[in-house]
Amino acid sequence: MMKRNIRNVLISTVLLFSLLIGYLLYFEIFTKDTLLTSDYNRRLWEEENKVTRGNIVDRNGKAIAETVTEGNKKSRVYHGGASIGPLIGYNNKQYGRAGIEAAYNKELLGMKTKDPLTLFKQDILGIKGRGYDVILTIDSDLQETAYDAFGGEKGAAVALNPKTGEILALVSSPGFDPDDIDKDWEELKSGKNSPLFNRAVQGLYPPGSVFKIIPLSASLENIDDLYDLTFHCTGSTDVDGLKIKDYNGTAHGNIDINRAVEVSCNSTFINLGLRLGAKDMEEYAGKFGFNKNLDFDLPIKTSVYPGPSSKRELALSSIGQADVLASPLQMAMVASAVANDGHIMHPYIVKGIADSEGKVNYNRQDETYLLPISETTAQQIKDMMVNVVKKGTGTAARISGITVAGKTGTAEVAGKQSHAWFIGFAPADDPQIVVAVIVENGGSGGKVAAPIARHIISEYLK
Amino acid sequence: MTKASRYYRVMLFTLYLFLIICFLLLALRSTPFDPKPIYMGLGYMAIITIGFITMRIFALNGDAMLFLLSNFLCGIGLVMIYRVDEELAYRQFIWIAGGIAVFIVITFLFKYYGHMMNGYKIIALLSLVLLAVTIIFGKEHGGSTNWLMIKGIQFQPSEFVKILFCLASASFLKDHKQPRDVLIYTGFVLMVVLLLFIQKDLGTAIIFFLTGIVFVYTATGKPAYPAIGLAMLAVGAVASYLIFAHVRVRFDAWLNPWLDVPGKSYQIVQSLFAIGAGGLFGSGLGLGHPEYIPAVATDLIFSIMVEEFGLLVGLAVIIIYLLIFVRAFLSAMASNNASKQLLLTGISSMLAFQTFIIIGGVTKFIPLTGVTLPFVSYGGSSILTSFCLLGIMNSLSIGEVQ
Numbered sequence: 001m002m003k004r005n006i007r008n009v010l011i012s013t014v015l016l017f018s019l020l021i022g023y024l025l026y027f028e029i030f031t032k033d034t035l036l037t038s039d040y041n042r043r044l045w046e047e048e049n050k051v052t053r054g055n056i057v058d059r060n061g062k063a064i065a066e067t068v069t070e071g072n073k074k075s076r077v078y079h080g081g082a083s084i085g086p087l088i089g090y091n092n093k094q095y096g097r098a099g100i101e102a103a104y105n106k107e108l109l110g111m112k113t114k115d116p117l118t119l120f121k122q123d124i125l126g127i128k129g130r131g132y133d134v135i136l137t138i139d140s141d142l143q144e145t146a147y148d149a150f151g152g153e154k155g156a157a158v159a160l161n162p163k164t165g166e167i168l169a170l171v172s173s174p175g176f177d178p179d180d181i182d183k184d185w186e187e188l189k190s191g192k193n194s195p196l197f198n199r200a201v202q203g204l205y206p207p208g209s210v211f212k213i214i215p216l217s218a219s220l221e222n223i224d225d226l227y228d229l230t231f232h233c234t235g236s237t238d239v240d241g242l243k244i245k246d247y248n249g250t251a252h253g254n255i256d257i258n259r260a261v262e263v264s265c266n267s268t269f270i271n272l273g274l275r276l277g278a279k280d281m282e283e284y285a286g287k288f289g290f291n292k293n294l295d296f297d298l299p300i301k302t303s304v305y306p307g308p309s310s311k312r313e314l315a316l317s318s319i320g321q322a323d324v325l326a327s328p329l330q331m332a333m334v335a336s337a338v339a340n341d342g343h344i345m346h347p348y349i350v351k352g353i354a355d356s357e358g359k360v361n362y363n364r365q366d367e368t369y370l371l372p373i374s375e376t377t378a379q380q381i382k383d384m385m386v387n388v389v390k391k392g393t394g395t396a397a398r399i400s401g402i403t404v405a406g407k408t409g410t411a412e413v414a415g416k417q418s419h420a421w422f423i424g425f426a427p428a429d430d431p432q433i434v435v436a437v438i439v440e441n442g443g444s445g446g447k448v449a450a451p452i453a454r455h456i457i458s459e460y461l462k
Numbered sequence: 463m464t465k466a467s468r469y470y471r472v473m474l475f476t477l478y479l480f481l482i483i484c485f486l487l488l489a490l491r492s493t494p495f496d497p498k499p500i501y502m503g504l505g506y507m508a509i510i511t512i513g514f515i516t517m518r519i520f521a522l523n524g525d526a527m528l529f530l531l532s533n534f535l536c537g538i539g540l541v542m543i544y545r546v547d548e549e550l551a552y553r554q555f556i557w558i559a560g561g562i563a564v565f566i567v568i569t570f571l572f573k574y575y576g577h578m579m580n581g582y583k584i585i586a587l588l589s590l591v592l593l594a595v596t597i598i599f600g601k602e603h604g605g606s607t608n609w610l611m612i613k614g615i616q617f618q619p620s621e622f623v624k625i626l627f628c629l630a631s632a633s634f635l636k637d638h639k640q641p642r643d644v645l646i647y648t649g650f651v652l653m654v655v656l657l658l659f660i661q662k663d664l665g666t667a668i669i670f671f672l673t674g675i676v677f678v679y680t681a682t683g684k685p686a687y688p689a690i691g692l693a694m695l696a697v698g699a700v701a702s703y704l705i706f707a708h709v710r711v712r713f714d715a716w717l718n719p720w721l722d723v724p725g726k727s728y729q730i731v732q733s734l735f736a737i738g739a740g741g742l743f744g745s746g747l748g749l750g751h752p753e754y755i756p757a758v759a760t761d762l763i764f765s766i767m768v769e770e771f772g773l774l775v776g777l778a779v780i781i782i783y784l785l786i787f788v789r790a791f792l793s794a795m796a797s798n799n800a801s802k803q804l805l806l807t808g809i810s811s812m813l814a815f816q817t818f819i820i821i822g823g824v825t826k827f828i829p830l831t832g833v834t835l836p837f838v839s840y841g842g843s844s845i846l847t848s849f850c851l852l853g854i855m856n857s858l859s860i861g862e863v864q
Contacts, residue, residue: 002803003795005683009676009807010791013814017784020818021777023827028773032738040723041735042754 039096047109049074054108054131056088056100058140059166059351064088065101065178078178080140083147085176086198087138087298087349092181098196100350101178103298104134107353132361135352137166142460146171149455154440155420156199156328159456162336162425162434164366165345168460170329172199201300204325205438208411209264209445210421211320213334213381216261217373218284219272220380230254233267239315244270247410247444261384262392264408266319273318278308281318287372288334289344290326294369297349303330321412332436335423337370338385338405339431342378344370386428394422396450399458403428406453408445417441422449426457433460467518473530474514477537478507484541484747491545491748499544502555506540513562520570528856529565531786532837532849536561538779539838542767546752546759550840557842561849568853569860579801582633586650589626592619593657600661606832608661620658620666621843624812625850627654627670632804635681644678644687662708665823665831669815671695676811680804716829729756733824736762736769737776744772759840761832765824779838780821786852787814793859802858809851 037044052074056065065088068077076091078084089099097105110131146157150173159169176188176195188195197203219226235251237244246252246266252259260268273281285305286292293302303326308314316322326334329347337344346369353362373381385405388394394406406424413419420442425431435453442448485503489496510533517526536558544551578585596619600607608620634647651674658667675691702709715727723731732755739745750769752758758766768776790810794803813836820839823830834844 002680002683002800005680006791006794006803006807009680009811010788010795013787013791013811014784016814016818017780020822020825020827021780024773024777024825027737027825028742032741035734036738038735040731041739043735043739043751046751 045093051109051129051131053091054110054133056104056108056134056136058136058138058143059168060139061135062140064136064138064140076178080144081177082175082195083144083171084140085178085195086172086200087143087170088178090178090181095181095185099198099298100134100136104350107132107134130355133354134350135354135360137161137168137349137351138170139168139460142456143169143171145459146452146456147173147175149452150174150439153442154193154199155438155442155449155452156203157435157437157452157456158200158328158332159433159435159460160332160336160347162339162345162431165336165347165369166351166366167347167349168433169456170198170200170349172197172203198298199438199440200328201296201298202327203438204301204303204327205419205421205440206411206413207320207324207326207331208409208419208421209266209320210331210334210407210409210423210436211324211326212261212264212269212318212409213338213407213423214284214288215269215273215276215281215318216257216381216384217288217377218276218280219257220377221373222276222280223272226257230256231260231265231268231271233260233265235267237267237270237315239270239274240311242312242315244315244319258384258387261407262387264388264393269318270315273314274311276318278314281305281314282307284372285324287370288337289330289370289372290324292370294347296329296347300329301327303327320409328436328438331421331423331438332434333370335407335425335436336434337372338378338381339425339434340378341375342371342373343368344372382428385424389424393446394424394450396446397422397424397454397457399426399454399461402426402457402461404454404457405431406450408450410443410445413441417443420445420448422446422453424450424453424457426461433457470514470518470526470530474510477510477530477534480534481507481537481541484537485544487747488541488544498548502540502544502551506537506555506558509559509562513566516566517569525856525860527789528786528852528859529562531782532565532852533562534782535779535837536845538767538771538775539763539835539840541747542763542770542838543759543840545748545770546766550759553842554840554845557845560842561845564846565849565853565856568850569856572854572857573860575801575854575857578629579633579636582630585626585630585633589623589630590650590653590657592623592626593654593661596620597657597660606661606663608658608663608666618841618843620661620663621847623654624670624847625854627673628805628808628812628851628854631674631677631808632801635677636800636804639682644682647674647678659702664709664712665819665833668695668831669812669819669833672815673808673812677804677808680807712829712831716826719826729762730824730826730830732756733762733765733830734826736765737773737825740769740772740776742773744768744770744775746770757832760834761820761839762824763839764821764835767838780817783814783817783836786810790855790859793855797858806855806858809855813848813851 053067055063057063064080065078068075089101091097091101108131110129146169155173157171160167174193174195232254233252235246235249252263252265290303290305306323308317313322317324333344346367348364351364352360354360382405385407389397389404389406393408397404397406404426405428409421411419420439422445423436425434435456437449437453439448481503485499488499517529543554596610601609603609608618609616610619655667655671675688678687703713711726715730719727719731736755747770752766755762755765787810790806794806797803816833816836820833820835822828834841836848
């Protein structure tokens with residue numbers, strides 16, 4: 001009987017279309033949202049044409065990025081030249097978005113914080129909306145000073161307030177001027193110094209001796225008679241047949257821990273690292289934020305301390321070599337623990353979101369992110385770091401009338417000039433600013449990075 | 463007044479209301495007020511009214527269901543086409559008017575179809591010749607060589623072959639159900655499919671193949687035939703994926719559209735953006751972005767429809783199609799005449815596959831192959847053929863469904 005066959009065809013047809021309807025509902029509910037935010041979707045830029053993109057302002061209310069309207073034409077204007085490029089990024093129809101412009105796109109377009117009803121009303125009434133202003137913790141004068149201090153050298157600097165976690169300057173050099181993105185795109189993209197890359201939060205480098213703060217913390221808290229120990233330095237240490245030299249092969253002789261920090265003695269720290277063992281080293285690296293994903297306002301790379309699997313690795317890692325990698329932001333956090341009685345405040349760069357009338361809709365709260373060391377330990381390390389600048393490797397960071405605490409680093413890079421590091425803070429008795437500076441392949445930390453840090457600190461505290 | 467006629471009247475007035483609102487919106491889109499859409503809307507409503515009265519007065523039991531449902535589809539299509547391209551809408555208006563005329567004429571005349579039911583040899587030959595001629599004299603259009611030009615009039619023979627194919631299939635299979643006959647029929651279907659494949663008209667080729675499977679199954683009732691048919695389709699699909707670049711492009715765009723958005727998968731990605739942007743309620747008529755969508759008046763009309771009218775209207779359109787198809791299947795089940803049963807089931811399946819392939823394609827449910835959305839897409843050949851098929855369905859349904 002054909003009727004049965006037709007009935008089966010009918011059922012199959014209804015089933016087929018039910019599947020299609022089910023798929024469409026699934027698409028609507030689950031896949032649609034990720035799809036719509038694709039950069040290929042030109043509707044997003046249409047949306048953007050309807051609203052005036054909000055401004056990005058610094059901590060003093062000075063505009064860093066603003067939308068200027070002339071007649072019907074809107075254009076994005078940036079203030080701060082090449083110093084702000086890697087941080088603020090760009091917002092370009094052709095090349096997409098980067099930096100704060102990308103991370104806070106929805107806020108700048110006013111899409112995120114407005115409730116649907118307000119949006120709907122504006123739609124109906126055809127109000128040309130204005131996005132929200134993003135208020136940064138950045139001090140744009142400090143940002144420019146810090147950038148200029150690099151003189152075009154490759155490197156990065158992070159300056160923050162250790163008591164709050166506010167980032168005061170976030171510099172990556174060489175940078176680029178976001179105003180010139182259209183003109184210079186090809187060059188910026190292929191440039192071998194990668195100016196588009198934000199080294200301060202995305203660059204991972206061997207930290208070298210600035211990492212010594214971590215074995216030092218572990219030793220102060222785990223080796224009872226640390227202050228009574230005498231270390232014998234011959235300028236080179238033999239670990240399972242691997243000879244690890246001190247900087248320039250200098251033999252420091254018989255020294256105590258205070259002097260070892262001042263002169264950044266590798267032998268002493270290898271000795272301490274081996275004595276502490278892999279477990280303690282890994283634990284303290286973790287306490288300071290290594291291997292931990294930090295929730296930050298910009299995309300960042302997580303600093304790594306790989307658990308040492310051999311004595312040699314353990315020895316090298318205690319002087320910040322082997323496969324230890326840290327971002328400038330991470331090292332600023334390490335210094336801020338010392339500056340802020342053991343507390344690392346959660347670092348942030350966006351202070352708040354405000355509407356065009358200046359009404360603040362969102363205000364970032366300060367919070368402790370990590371508590372790696374005790375107040376006593378912090379004080380002990382601080383004293384040592386003060387001496388590093390007073391009479392050790394960091395004398396180039398001295399500022400008259402201000403007590404600066406610091407630690408230098410000269411991280412070896414295979415086949416190339418070493419990376420120059422400096423981390424520090426000032427004034428030592430009431431720290432207002434922490435800085436971390438790296439100059440890629442710059443050579444000695446004390447000679448190259450410390451003066452840049454000095455420049456940043458004195459500009460901020462003047 | 464009967465219950466049925468009350469239903470029809472409610473449907474008719476809903477259709478009027480829909481058209482009035484849409485064409486009014488189109489008129490209000492420009493300042494100053496542009497009266498042209500209003501004229502078109504009134505003209506279309508007049509045609510519907512004439513058609514409706516004709517169907518009600520002259521048809522045996524006054525069955526106007528298919529007429530009204532199909533005009534919902536044509537109406538929304540016409541509105542979308544007007545919104546996308548005014549010039550196209552004028553031409554589509556004429557095609558729809560012609561389509562309705564064809565529908566009414568076929569509804570009255572097709573009851574004398576009896577002697578056509580023995581002419582399968584001639585009809586089958588005619589379909590093959592028409593497709594072969596297209597290959598020899600055809601013009602390329604959007605990647606497929608499936609257009610013929612006669613005295614300045616362009617048309618797509620593969621559309622009209624749909625009618626011939628259904629007639630030939632039904633008249634042959636109604637009393638040829640032995641395995642040997644099925645083999646002969648398969649030969650015919652494969653020839654049609656091959657000729658379409660040469661024209662690179664993949665979507666239409668698949669529609670014919672699947673419809674062939676339904677015809678064989680309806681006639682014989684043996685599940686083995688559809689099983690073999692689908693296996694052949696799978697093998698054919700894999701083989702053509704490996705051999706033909708243009709098939710590979712479509713599959714790759716389906717599997718991972720993000721690999722080459724500006725190139726291979728441009729169409730499907732733009733379609734998905736449009737459907738996603740519409741949400742449930744749509745951006746509103748005139749507020750979407752048809753300029754981003756390729757082939758927006760023809761193959762991808764469903765995408766812009768969902769963008770501007772919303773997914774709910776998209777689903778409503780799918781349900782209207784389902785009503786048309788299910789109604790035809792029910793008429794077929796109510797009938798005791800083998801020719802009627804086969805024709806109704808086959809034609810309904812053919813339109814169903816076409817609908818499924820294009821809506822499934824533009825929503826990335828299945829790989830996208832360009833075919834028109836029956837009654838909605840712009841195109842004379844498509845509109846006339848769809849109305850002709852619907853006319854046959856209507857003619858055969860009259861007296862079968864209460």
